[in-house]
Amino acid sequence: MKTKRHGAVLGLIAAGALLLTACGSDNNAPTGSTNSAAAGESSTPVECGGKSKLSAEGSSAQKNAMDTFVQAYQQKCQGADLAYNASGSGAGVKQFIGGQVDFGGSDSPLSESKGEVAGAAERCKGNPAWNLPLVFGPVALGYKLEGVTDLTLNGEVAAKIFNGAIKKWNDPAIAALNSSAKLPDKDIKVVYRSDESGTTDNFQKYLKAASKGAWTQGDGKQFKGGVGEAKEKSAGVAQAAGSVDGAITYVELSFAQDNKLSLAKIDNGAGPVELNDASVGKAIDGAKIKGSGNDLVLDLDSIYGSTEAGTYPLLLATYEIVCSKGYDADTAKAVKAFLTVAATDGQAGLAAAGYAPVPKAFQEKLLTAIKAIA
Incomplete structure (x- = not known):
């Protein structure tokens, strides 16, 4: 690697x-x-x-x-x-x-x-x-979409993508978060982990906390969204997403970068937040031990559902x-x-x-x- x-x-x-x-x-x-x-x-x-x-x-x-x-x-x-x-x-x-x-x-x-x-x-x-x-x-929402390298999602829209409620990249819900982007009329191709994974568990917990009820599938180490293509391990999902236009996955930052995936910003209610050192550091600094x-x-849970400005809420x-x-x-x-x-x-x-x-x-x-x- x-x-x-x-x-x-x-x-x-x-x-x-x-x-x-x-x-x-x-x-x-x-x-x-x-x-x-x-x-x-x-x-x-x-x-x-x-x-x-x-x-x-x-x-x-x-x-x-x-x-x-x-x-x-x-x-x-x-x-x-x-x-x-x-x-x-x-x-x-x-x-x-x-x-x-x-x-x-x-x-x-x-x-x-x-x-x-x-x-x-x-x-x-x-x-x-x-x-x-x-x-x-941090866990990246990594995607490959020709002509679109600046994309914002929120918990609700991400949940609807990963449970199949949103199927097209130009869906009005995505467009509302990306008014300046030229979103294509193209199918969204979800890629998820086939094996039991703590990354999957953390991602589903984030969706549960941040989606305003749009994610009802629960959490756990097995993906429960019911849509998409299954690949084994972090390297597998990142490679698969990087090879297909229109694909999106959840994966650790290093794997997203290795496969040249674009990284979605996350809007937790206080504006789009880029995945970077400051936003990740702010999130980790607020972590509590239970x-x-x-x-x-x-x-x-308090990080996943955070509405604090400048905090990237999706991490493990x-x-x-x-x-x-x-x-x-x-x-x-x-x-x-x-x-x-x-x-x-x-x-x-x-x-x-x-x-x-x-x-x-x-x-x-x-x-x-x-x-x-x-």
Whole structure:
């Protein structure tokens, strides 16, 4: 995945609300050592050692972020490694609960109603699993429409597109939001995720919150709109949308950019908002935590339905799902080392990969939770 272009959109986030306290490290410490930072590096010590190669699986939305984290981990802890399989959030949760990987990656927290909370506790030997948000990123309404590169949508119109109530690009509802655009009399071709996806879940939650009742299909990791063409994983939907004129999809920013999709602005009631560093940073800065203790589940509903000017409301947070207790000693030590690096030094490379570094307040909460893993 080529990521060098992505910093143009999000490269300034750390200068604003999302102050990142950790910088990259190129200090290689022997396995088993305590790595304290020198000048210019993270000040958070990392207890390297334990299991030499961790395994994790899940969200494809965070694949590039995980690659960045692994690089930082290898630099910080000599001989350490992590293999990440970007199989999708649903598969990641299943593999974690089944004990096949050391931790899972998901764009949505564990679901109590689906039995995931109980299943994860059983996998963790009777201890609760924690949802730790390490990766934030905007979800783009990416489209390909010849002659139209400046398009505004709102929650209601987006909902009607993705449930089939609006079928043409020149529909009056779209035209009302885009008076200066020459919208063609062309069919809208929806592309959606076929696999279970936290991106789908977050997108449907946004539609539910922002559509003024136009989205009645509910949420969840399976797309429920009932229209369009299904493709697997983020790369699949972005590639499909980029190859067909008239297509639209929901996908993480980095994938939209890689496939040269145009990005729709979102009007949340206070005017069109472009997806950029300032609008994403403003949204993340307002995120609240609704989980208890070290289970850092975010309350994103207030963001999805926000009418605050200048806020881009469509984003997701990717969680690493870990056992609070229940690992063997070697696995626990390595998991804590990896997550500590990911929450500090690893965050420094995220803007260049199309993500937003965690806010300082979240970073502190993450480190507290990681330290408590046993």
